[in-house]
Amino acid sequence: MMPNMNGYELLEVLRSNVKTQIIPIILLSAKVGEESKIKGLDKGADDYLIKPFSAHELIARIRVNIVLSHLRRKILLQQYKQEGTKQLLLTISNKILSRLDLNETLLDIIKEIHYKLPSERILIISNDQSEFKNNKIVALYDGSESTSSNNNLFNEVNDKSESTQILTNLQELLNNNSGVDIYLDVYCDDVCKNVSVLSVEIRLNNTCWGWIKLYRPPNSIWFDSEIELLQQISNQISLIITHINILKENAENEIKIKAIEVANEVKSQILANTSHELRTPLGAIVGILSSFENTFLTTYQKNMINIMTHASDIVLSIVNDILNAARLEARKITLMNRTFDLLELFENTIESFGKRAGAKKIDLIVNCEIDSFPTYVKSDSDRLKQVLFHLLSNSIKFTNKGKIVLSISIQLQEVIDKDKENLTYGQMVHRGCLLVELYDTGIGMNSEYIKHAWQSFSQCNMSITTMQDSTGLGLSICKHLVEINGGEIKVDSELGKGSKLWFTWNVELLSSNTSSLLSSQFDRMNYELPQSIKQKRILIIHSVEEARNAMLNYFKKIEKVDAFDTFDKGIRTAKKYKEE
Known part of the structure; x- marks a missing residue:
């Protein structure tokens, strides 16, 4: 017991003082109760020994606590170093973000390095690959004046056997760390004397951008922790250079x-x-x-x-x-949506190209399921017609023989209207997605030019297209209009074998009541076959398979339909039915 202070109070005083808080303390007490032990350990005692005790036991416990104290000191020192390294790397990162000048940033960094790794000189050298140029020093810090008075900063090796052992250990370390070089006693031209050098590569994109070098007096050793820290700094400098290059780019x-x-x-x-x-x-x-x-x-x-x-x-x-x-x-x-007759738009557009296709003796074939198409839809009919016009015009323009097949289908769906300008915003509306496919047997496009086909003023082969009346703007206009509508357009082509283009176009479907009202107000072409025709047998003769399929698709509700590719086959079949 101390005057005016018991053992527990003394423990609190020792543990609250920075100078004594890590000293190992063994509490000696005559109190044998468990509560006394717990209280003593809670107050900060490292061990608890009950009186009477033997001297051997006390000495053994003192030894154990000294060993544990050394371990705690090492752990605290390691934590302190890690925290210092973390702060250094954080400082480097902040300097990266605060400026763009590489040389100024690197100079500030090597000053920070000097506080963690005291050296006579620290420099960063860039690796100049030019045949006629030497490597360039981009940052230099001379710390000889600030370190000359502190001889204990560097650990020198004077004994040859000790030096040999250290070199052996360093060699093992270097074998596992490429880009790290250590010279314990080497002459350097820039300082005109022998020094101990630690050099670490700065790598950028898997190539050596340069080196960071530290000088100390000859035979000064370099600890593993110092080498690892310099490697971390080297990696951080690599990030600096990459960051600055990216910002400049x-x-x-x-x-x-x-x-x-x-x-x-x-x-x-x-x-x-x-x-x-x-x-x-x-x-x-x-x-x-x-x-x-x-x-x-x-x-x-x-x-x-x-x-x-x-x-x-x-x-x-x-x-x-x-x-x-x-x-x-x-x-x-911008697209101007209005109500229009969908089939009438397709029919009028295709009819306008019939004469041009006939003049070149090209088969212009349209294939669609009329029964599946709605009567009226809402969209920008002028822009849809413009896209069809450009695509059909190109197909006829660059097709000298063969056929052009236009296939049209529609997919119906229910979606929530997300356009805030519409009266139906937020409501469930009926929409349709048109799929228009155009195939021709024209000159086609080279695969190298397909990716450029949608650019303005793009023509795949000027020697062919210069004889045509074209600016090369048609496909570019089509792409822009289709994308404004929310659809997509693609092309698949092979030079000399023709092209296949397809695009989607979104339309809004009208209610059945609205469609019926519009049908009663406007004369609409009736695509329904009369009953008298449906009861007859229909004979289709055409040499082009796609044309036969298109007509079969139109007559699919009629049971008695035959299609042939030659007149002879058709006439023989007709005679056979007549005889029956």
Whole structure:
């Protein structure tokens, strides 16, 4: 017992003092109760010994507690070093984020390294791959003045046998750590004397970007913990360089992107202005030429008028394409949804190409299930017609023989309307997704050009397309319009064997009451076959299989239908039925 203080109080005082809180304490007491032991250990005692006790037991316990105390000190020291390393790496990271100048950042970092790894000199050297250049020192810190007065900072090896043993241990360490080099006594030109050097590679993208080197007096040893710390710092420096390079690349890319955007805006504006100025005189020319239709002209004059009319239509179409492409790139086109007859739109569009296909002796085949199509739908009919026009125009333009097959189908679905501008926002609405497939036996496209087919002014083979009236804008316009509608468009083609294009187009379905009301107000072509026809046997003769399949699809509700590819087969079958 101490004056005015018992053993428990003394424990609290010792444990509350920083200088004495890790000293091992064995509590000696005459109290044998379990509560006294627990209280003593809770107050901070490392051990508890009850009086009377033997000297041997006390000495044994003192030895054990000294060993445990040394272990605790090592653990605390290791934790302290780890915390210091963590703070150093955190400081390096903060310096990365605070500036872009690489040399200034590296200089600050090696100053921080000096506090953790005191050295006479610390430098970072870049690895210059040029044949005529030496490696460049990008950061240097001379710590000889601050460390010259502290001789105990470095552990020197003077005994040769001890030096040999340390070198052996270091060699084992180096064998397991590529990129680390240690020289205990080597002459360095930059300091003009012998030093002990620790060198660690700085790697960037699996290549040696440079080295970080530390100098100490000759025969100074390097601990494993110091080597590991320098390796961690080297990795952090690699991150610095990568981070700065990425920031620079991003800044350069942003400038390039902005320059491209400005150039595109200027280009689109010039195209739009030019196209607008061209349309006015072209419209006047087309109007004047049309006034000659009911005028008496000679055959020669009529031919000249027809040539001028055809040329004017081509130029006007090209100008319209340029204007549309400029508006689409500037995102100035929005879809205008209205109610229209879906089958009538397809029929009118396809009929407009029938004469052109016939003039080239190309089979233009349309295959669709009429019964599955709704009567009226709601969408932008003008833009849908524009996409169909461009695709059919390209197919006929680049197909000199064979066939063009247009297949149309629709998939019905119920979805929640997510367009806030619609009156049906948030409600369940009926929608349809049109799938339009176009196959032709034209010139096709090379696989290398397919990925560029949707870009403006793209033509896969200029030697072929220069003879055609085309700007290369059609597919680009189609892609933009389809994507604005929320669909997608793809192409599969092989040079010399034709192309297959398909796209989807979203439409809104009307209620049955609305469709019936519209049908009663407007005359609509009736695609239903009369009953008198349904009772007869129908004979289909066509040499093209796709054409036969399209007609069979139309007559699928009629039981007595036969299809043949030659007249002979059809006539023989007809005679056979007649005899029966």
